[in-house]
Amino acid sequence: xxxxxxxxxxxxxxxxxxxxxxxxxxxxxxxxxxxxxxxxxxxxxxxxxxxxxxxxxxxxxxxxxxxxxxxxxxxxxxxxxxxxxxxxxxxxxxxxxxxxxxxxxxxxxxxxxxxxxxxxxxxxxxxxxxxxxxxxxxxxxxxxxxxxxxxxxxxxxxxxxxxxxxxxxxxxxxxxxxxxxxxxxxxxxxxxxxxxxxxxxxxxxxxxxxxxxxxxxxxxxxxxxxxxxxxxxxxxxxxxxxxxxxxxxxxxxxxxxxxxxxxxxxxxxxxxxx
Amino acid sequence: xxxxxxxxxxxxxxxxxxxxxxxxxxxxxxxxxxxxxxxxxxxxxxxxxxxxxxxxxxxxxxxxxxxxxxxxxxxxxxxxxxxxxxxxxxxxxxxxxxxxxxxxxxxxxxxxxxxxxxxxxxxxxxxxxxxxxxxxxxxxxxxxxxxxxxxxxxxxxxxxxxxxxxxxxxxxxxxxxxxxxxxxxxxxxxxxxxxxxxxxxxxxxxxxxxxxxxxxxxxxxxxxxxxxxxxxxxxxxxxxxxxxxxxxxxxxxxxxxxxxxxxxxxxxxxxxxxxxxxxxxxxxxxxxxxxxxxxxxxxxxxxxxxxxxxxxxxxxxxxxxxxxxxxxxxxxxxxxxxx
Numbered sequence: 001x002x003x004x005x006x007x008x009x010x011x012x013x014x015x016x017x018x019x020x021x022x023x024x025x026x027x028x029x030x031x032x033x034x035x036x037x038x039x040x041x042x043x044x045x046x047x048x049x050x051x052x053x054x055x056x057x058x059x060x061x062x063x064x065x066x067x068x069x070x071x072x073x074x075x076x077x078x079x080x081x082x083x084x085x086x087x088x089x090x091x092x093x094x095x096x097x098x099x100x101x102x103x104x105x106x107x108x109x110x111x112x113x114x115x116x117x118x119x120x121x122x123x124x125x126x127x128x129x130x131x132x133x134x135x136x137x138x139x140x141x142x143x144x145x146x147x148x149x150x151x152x153x154x155x156x157x158x159x160x161x162x163x164x165x166x167x168x169x170x171x172x173x174x175x176x177x178x179x180x181x182x183x184x185x186x187x188x189x190x191x192x193x194x195x196x197x198x199x200x201x202x203x204x205x206x207x208x209x210x211x212x213x214x215x216x217x218x219x220x221x222x223x224x225x226x227x228x229x230x231x232x233x234x235x236x237x238x239x240x241x242x243x244x245x246x247x248x249x250x251x252x253x254x255x256x257x258x259x260x261x262x263x264x265x266x267x268x269x270x271x272x273x274x
Numbered sequence: 275x276x277x278x279x280x281x282x283x284x285x286x287x288x289x290x291x292x293x294x295x296x297x298x299x300x301x302x303x304x305x306x307x308x309x310x311x312x313x314x315x316x317x318x319x320x321x322x323x324x325x326x327x328x329x330x331x332x333x334x335x336x337x338x339x340x341x342x343x344x345x346x347x348x349x350x351x352x353x354x355x356x357x358x359x360x361x362x363x364x365x366x367x368x369x370x371x372x373x374x375x376x377x378x379x380x381x382x383x384x385x386x387x388x389x390x391x392x393x394x395x396x397x398x399x400x401x402x403x404x405x406x407x408x409x410x411x412x413x414x415x416x417x418x419x420x421x422x423x424x425x426x427x428x429x430x431x432x433x434x435x436x437x438x439x440x441x442x443x444x445x446x447x448x449x450x451x452x453x454x455x456x457x458x459x460x461x462x463x464x465x466x467x468x469x470x471x472x473x474x475x476x477x478x479x480x481x482x483x484x485x486x487x488x489x490x491x492x493x494x495x496x497x498x499x500x501x502x503x504x505x506x507x508x509x510x511x512x513x514x515x516x517x518x519x520x521x522x523x524x525x526x527x528x529x530x531x532x533x534x535x536x537x538x539x540x541x542x543x544x545x546x547x548x549x550x551x552x553x554x555x556x557x558x559x560x561x562x563x564x565x566x567x568x569x570x571x572x573x574x575x576x577x578x579x580x581x582x583x584x585x586x587x588x589x590x591x592x593x594x595x596x597x598x599x600x601x602x603x604x605x606x607x608x609x610x611x612x613x
Contacts (some may be wrong), residue, residue, distance in 0.1 A: 237347050
């Protein structure tokens with residue numbers, strides 16, 4: 001009469017049901033609606049909306065800036081993680097919690113603050129702009145603010161792995177005659193690769209979708225500083241919902257493809273760990 | 275499988291109940307005025323005075339809410355279902371898009387329901403420059419001289435942005451020149467714009483707070499607001515000619531019918547035409563339709579204003595011709611060579 005529960009861990013049924021429900025309501029339905037909206041366009045209209053020179057420029061900028069920002073975040077993030085794990089200094093706990101701030105801060109605030117700092121008469125801009133370093137209303141400004149958003153992803157993924165890394169490996173390397181540089185490149189970094197790739201992927205994905213901060217730091221000019229999410233919003237404001245959805249879908253498909261590649265890379269690097 | 279389905283449905287039902295119980299508030303004395311970006315100060319005062327007057331006359335306490343934002347986005351929100359009793363948007367074409375795309379939200383012929391074609395006040399686009407006018411900017415031609423940088427919002431999203439563009443275009447056309455010459459002029463002009471903010475207030479922040487650019491093409495009322503707010507740092511310059519901006523007002527038929535607020539909404543809009551309303555309008559640097567009150571407003575310097583019909587068949591036509599995808603604005607923003 002009673003069915004036998006063959007699973008050792010209880011709670012599979014409600015757990016799975018909730019997961020499916022929430023995934024459907026929070027992810028699948030909105031994405032489906034987006035596809036549905038774009039389907040109101042004919043193929044020609046769809047192509048006409050998503051592959052204009054303006055849209056191409058926006059995709060290129062979005063992916064280029066996100067990639068650059070993810071790389072910069074990786075470099076800075078690694079250094080920060082290293083310092084936080086390996087050194088003791090006063091105020092370390094405070095410093096450590098500051099890392100998470102970009103997660104919590106409304107990104108529009110970040111964008112506004114960056115902008116007022118780096119414009120010609122801003123605190124930092126008054127020194128940087130005469131040197132030719134313009135970080136407000138330019139493409140480099142977009143990369144800069146995205147780097148701010150990306151860093152915590154790297155730090156938080158690399159930090160635990162670094163903490164788990166016993167120093168005896170380094171000592172062994174040293175006693176076998178490796179110099180410091182060799183130890184870092186041949187012993188430490190290979191252990192960190194999977195974590196770095198994960199952090200990189202998260203930071204990259206985060207940057208692709210960013211809108212709030214970029215709308216303030218960038219000049220939002222077509223072909224120059226207009227990222228794809230801003231283009232979508234602009235199309236919406238022109239009440240061209242179908243076209244906006246079409247561009248969103250292109251972005252979605254591109255990001256998804258990118259994430260698959262990165263996931264594959266991640267697994268690949270994990271497999272080559274040993 | 276059936277079990278999953280059942281549990282899934284149960285969860286959905288639970289969520290739906292939670293959401294629905296959240297919104298139950300309903301009252302016939304609450305109205306929402308959906309307006310454009312820089313009307314904050316104007317409608318704040320209008321609301322206070324009108325609510326006081328209405329309570330005295332009818333004994334009904336009103337709750338008047340206002341929403342501000344870029345005119346185009348505001349129209350979109352209303353089309354998408356924001357329950358606006360009243361719309362007071364920057365361009366008649368934005369209001370009319372609610373009629374066209376909003377499924378009978380707004381009745382045909384809405385412009386004829388109130389005096390002066392539903393236009394209780396008009397405004398225009400003027401220049402704001404840095405104190406002492408260091409770049410010596412007097413008229414439209416001066417904008418494209420030397421290294422002048424210009425601040426104005428994005429015409430795709432903002433009413434101010436559209437009007438700045440149309441004013442520049444109209445300056446060339448009304449001086450008897452061709453459309454090609456107008457195109458060359460606006461192209462030159464927009465190459466000098468370092469940032470396209472989405473709305474009028476955003477541009478004010480860029481120009482006044484972040485001190486970007488030499489001249490700000492701004493609503494007349496926003497120009498005076500800016501000079502007042504950032505005391506002594508800017509001054510207003512009137513060009514020889516500019517555009518007659520017509521921020522028409524309307525009640526939204528479907529919403530007021532459903533909420534039963536037609537009478538309040540109409541009284542609110544008619545209040546704008548009363549002497550009291552017109553005085554408040556003039557005080558906030560909008561040009562009242564009442565000639566006598568306009569004359570009393572010393573700030574309102576004489577300026578030659580051309581109507582939209584000088585450069586297009588009307589607002590809807592202008593919106594399509596200049597700002598639709600592939601329109602004139604997109605054409606002048608073609609891909610820069612070698613980038």
